[in-house]
Amino acid sequence: GKAVLLLAVDGICRAHEGRCFYFPAYEIVLDELRDYRFYAADMLHPSEVAVEYIWERFSEVCFPVETRSFMAEWEAVAKALSHRPLHPESAAYRDFLRQTMLKMELLTEKYPKLADTTEYGRLKDLLKY
Known part of the structure; x- marks a missing residue:
């Protein structure tokens, strides 16, 4: 049980x-997330809200301020990268890609190793069309 694991x-x-x-x-x-909203529909597993809360607490304990700052900046780019357009050929989507690329380039200035990531290459490829 739990006692054996803790030992x-x-x-x-x-x-x-x-x-x-x-x-x-x-x-x-x-102890802290007792409310039902912190559990999935099966009432056994933690919900996405609970997982996010645990991740935030874990990040506060385990990551330096610089890492947490990068993670916050990267989150906006990551959300944009996961966006699936209804009209990928539209001018609005191309503008969206350019804005995302600009955010990525600003991050790359601060964190040069990002230029080597597949996400950066993928954005460049999407803008070629």
């Missing part, structure tokens, strides 16, 4: 002092 985690963390720690996602769900 195992404690043993691992003690054996690898300073290189690992236990993040209490399960406890956060049980």
Whole structure:
């Protein structure tokens, strides 16, 4: 059960002092996210809202401010990249792609390694048409 798992985690963390720690996602769900809206329709699994909440808490603990800042900036580009247009040949969509490319280029100035990503190449390819 849970007690055995916690003992195992404690043993691992003690054996690898300073290189690992236990993040209490399960406890956060049980103690802080008690409301039904934090559970999926089956009432067993966490909802997307709960997963997002846990991710935010995990990010606060595990990522430096710079990483969290990048993640926030990247989120807007990622949403744009996942957009599926109704009319991919329209001028409005091409403008949307140009705006997304501009955001990506601004991010690439701050984070040069982004130029090597497949997302960057995909945007360039989409704008060629």
